[in-house]
Structures are given as structure tokens and as C-alpha cells.
Amino acid sequence: MNAISKLLSQKSNIFYIVFDKDFKTMEFSPTIEEIIHDEIEKGLDVRESMWELVGLEEKILKLIEGDDAIHFPMILKGATYYDLDVETFFSAKGVKLFIAYLIKKNKESLSYVATIKEINKKSLIYETEDKKNQEEQYKLINKRVINFNVDMNGMITSANDAFAYFFDIRRDKILGEHFSNFFKARDSNFNDKETIIFNAVNKNDEIVSFHANIIPIGRDNVIYENIIICQDISSLKEIEKELVFAAGNDSLTGVANRSQLLDKMDEAIIKSKNLNASFSACFIDLENFKLVNSDYGRHAGDMLLKHVAKILSNFVRKNDMVARISGNEFAILFDSISDTQGIGVMLERIKELAIKNPLIYTKDDVIKFTFNISLVSYPKDANNAEKLIKVADKMMCLKKRDS
Numbered sequence: 001m002n003a004i005s006k007l008l009s010q011k012s013n014i015f016y017i018v019f020d021k022d023f024k025t026m027e028f029s030p031t032i033e034e035i036i037h038d039e040i041e042k043g044l045d046v047r048e049s050m051w052e053l054v055g056l057e058e059k060i061l062k063l064i065e066g067d068d069a070i071h072f073p074m075i076l077k078g079a080t081y082y083d084l085d086v087e088t089f090f091s092a093k094g095v096k097l098f099i100a101y102l103i104k105k106n107k108e109s110l111s112y113v114a115t116i117k118e119i120n121k122k123s124l125i126y127e128t129e130d131k132k133n134q135e136e137q138y139k140l141i142n143k144r145v146i147n148f149n150v151d152m153n154g155m156i157t158s159a160n161d162a163f164a165y166f167f168d169i170r171r172d173k174i175l176g177e178h179f180s181n182f183f184k185a186r187d188s189n190f191n192d193k194e195t196i197i198f199n200a201v202n203k204n205d206e207i208v209s210f211h212a213n214i215i216p217i218g219r220d221n222v223i224y225e226n227i228i229i230c231q232d233i234s235s236l237k238e239i240e241k242e243l244v245f246a247a248g249n250d251s252l253t254g255v256a257n258r259s260q261l262l263d264k265m266d267e268a269i270i271k272s273k274n275l276n277a278s279f280s281a282c283f284i285d286l287e288n289f290k291l292v293n294s295d296y297g298r299h300a301g302d303m304l305l306k307h308v309a310k311i312l313s314n315f316v317r318k319n320d321m322v323a324r325i326s327g328n329e330f331a332i333l334f335d336s337i338s339d340t341q342g343i344g345v346m347l348e349r350i351k352e353l354a355i356k357n358p359l360i361y362t363k364d365d366v367i368k369f370t371f372n373i374s375l376v377s378y379p380k381d382a383n384n385a386e387k388l389i390k391v392a393d394k395m396m397c398l399k400k401r402d403s
Helices: 003-009 030-034 057-065 113-119 131-142 161-167 234-248 258-275 289-296 298-315 340-356 385-402
Strands: 014-019 025-028 070-077 080-090 096-104 145-151 156-159 195-201 207-219 222-232 279-286 321-326 329-333 371-378
Touching: 014 030, 057 070, 057 080, 057 096, 145 161, 234 258, 258 279, 258 321, 258 329, 258 371, 258 385, 279 298, 279 340, 279 385, 289 298, 298 321, 298 329, 298 340, 329 385, 340 371, 371 385
Parallel strands: none
Antiparallel strands: 014 025, 014 096, 070 080, 080 096, 145 156, 145 222, 195 207, 207 222, 279 329, 279 371, 321 329
């Protein structure tokens, strides 16, 4: 095998097997037994240990005629995922041999397993007769895997088809250009790095994020080039945003939940301490909510909660926060309102919201509702967020008992 292949295979996450046109094993990386538990020896049929190659003999032999490399993304072995690539190379004696690379996916790369599964619900290995459909699926996956080489000045020396496809540019327009003309990174220094995050704008003017693996190429302990392998993680970032939103927001109404309210109140406490100031929060109980559920059904109750969240959100100022903290209880955290007169005006207007904005359930059914309101202030009523909410709950209970 050539020097580049040997260098790549020295990386702890890359394994290889070399075999000839008769599928006889010629050579393999010493660590490959970590993932192939069957017996593997020189001279044995490679298909005995690499069962993924069974059924692909004709396709593999076509590589000798000049076909492109065969690529299988995300093969599961044990509890670990690998990419499998089969290529040809010339031995020292000039004989054309095959090399199968098993590239172990790192933790960051494994995050896109779910995305690949959405592309192919069944398997990422040939299992059916529909070879044409499977090849189209592989091409779709590989459009997200961009490979390119850069020299030590950051100039692109080679790039794969996925690069040209992504940017909708001819290959001869890529080579010799600085990589930063295509990819943007917070830190473009590749030295001593194994991974980096890139952003790029595709041919549809969409911003795409990539997780890039960096493999240095060198000779005599001198690095002269880097191989960059980019994987699209934009969908994962969107999922991450959704998860962050879900963690801090009520799933029904979309406003902040109790957890986010507590965080914001903690921030307000720190700010108030630094400024020697105070702040207030209004807690709103939607009265007779159970009657709405019993008279109209739970769907009507959900509609009413969404309606209340909407009118409160439309009422508050930009820096105020509306939160749903329990079944029919909401809260408003006021930003920079501490004077009694200002708060009093706000509370009266909140009460009027309920009167002026009944829920139009159907053409003939109008659901009216009212608010029971309590107000707490820091540091007057309590010195931390949880205690402020408890004080508000007690105030609410006393009002209900006295009414």
C-alpha cells in the first residue's frame, strides 16, 4: 500500500484490510481485531471477516477498470459506527490491489446517525434487490460529506465532487483558491487540531454548518498538508435549538416555562443586587378553568390557555417575560418597574385584558374568563426566586379563600 494510506491508517480511528482480485487477504492493520472478531489471517478470504463485501464482488472488480471508490456510510459493528471505503492502489511490485478502509466515527460525527436514518429507514448496507434506489440514497448522503486538501498556506490542492456540487462550481475554479473563500471558521489555524466547525453558504444561499475532521499529512515529522473531511451538521444545530427551546418553554402555549422563569428571576436578583434596586413579578391565576374543561372539553381548555398566553405576550413590553408555570397559572416578570404607581397601572390593565378579550370558541359560544392576580417584589417579599413564587402562591390561596 502507498505511503499516504499507511499514514492515514496510523490514526487510531482508521483500520484497513488489503486484498487481491481473488479476495485473498494480503495485509491488515494490527488493531483491526478490535472491530472484527472473526479470525483474520493473511491468505484467508477477506469476505470471511468482512461480510459487508459479500454480493459486491462484481462491483469491486470494476474498480480495476477505473470505477470510482465504493463508499458505505455508517456501518454498525457492535456498538460503533464506521464508514467503509474500498479503493485500489498499486503494490511495490506494480500489482493492482484493493484496500478496504474502516473509518471509526467520532462522537461528534455519530450525532448525525439520526439524520442518515431518516434518509434510509432500512439499512445502509445492501440488503435488497433495489440496487439503483440504494445507490441514489448513498449519493444523497455523500453530498453532505465534503473532502478537500489544503497546503500549509491554506490553499486548496484537491477537492471531491461533493465540494463542487455544494458550491455549484467547477473543480478547476476550486483548486488554487484559499479555503476561506468557501468556508468560514472562528479559528482557521489547523495546527494541533483534530476537529473544527465551519460555516459555508451553498448554491441556494443557505448557511450550512459543518463539523470538520482534520488529518495532517507529513513526511519525516514535517506536516506539509491537511485533509479536511466536512460533514453537514446544520440539521443537528436546528434540533439543538429546538431542544433548547423545549427545555425553557411551555410546549402548549410556547411562552416560557417555570424553569426559564426561575432562571430569569435569578438573573434579575443578581442585577438588582449590583444596582441596589428591586423588581416585581405578577402571578395570574385563570379563574374557573376547570369549568371550561368540564363544560366544553379539554380541547377548549387548551385553546383558552393559548389565548391567554397570546394576549399576555402581546400586552407586555419587549423585555418583560410571560411564563406559564402550572396548569392554569401564568406569571409576568417585569423589567425595570419597581415604583408602586407604575405597577398598579399595569395590574389594572392586565385585569382588563380578560374582560376585553373573551375566547371566541365557536360562532355561538364565547368563553369569558377572569384573572386572580398577586404581586411579589424583590427583596421586599423574598430574597430568592423559589421563595418569591411560594409567596405568590400563598397570596393567591388567601384571595381565593376570602372571595
